[in-house]
Amino acid sequence: MLAQKENQKRSNYLIIENKSLWEKIDAKHKARFNSNFVLCEEMYEISYIIEAILEFYPKLPRERITNAIYKSLREIPHPRLRKQFWKSVSEKLSV
Numbered sequence: 001m002l003a004q005k006e007n008q009k010r011s012n013y014l015i016i017e018n019k020s021l022w023e024k025i026d027a028k029h030k031a032r033f034n035s036n037f038v039l040c041e042e043m044y045e046i047s048y049i050i051e052a053i054l055e056f057y058p059k060l061p062r063e064r065i066t067n068a069i070y071k072s073l074r075e076i077p078h079p080r081l082r083k084q085f086w087k088s089v090s091e092k093l094s095v
Helices: 002-017 019-032 043-055 063-073 081-092
Strands: none
Touching: 019 043, 019 063, 063 081
C-alpha cells in the first residue's frame, strides 16, 4: 500500500517531465487526427500546451495561460485549426 502511494507521487512528476511520453501522445494524435487541428478534449492536452508555452515564456503565470487557453477553446468552434488557436491564445497572452 505504501509503495503504491509512493509510486503515484513519483509517476505524476515523471509524466510531466517525460518528453518521450509526450512524443508518444503526439504520435497517437497524428495517427488519429490531422495535426493541423487542436482538440483539447483531455486535460493532458491542455497541460501539454501550458508546459509548451511556459518553456518559451517561463515568467507568464500558469493561471493566465490556462485562462487564455480556455477562452480560446470557447471562442473557436470545433474543429479548431492549430494556427487559429495559437493566434487566439497568443493574443490573449499579449506575446
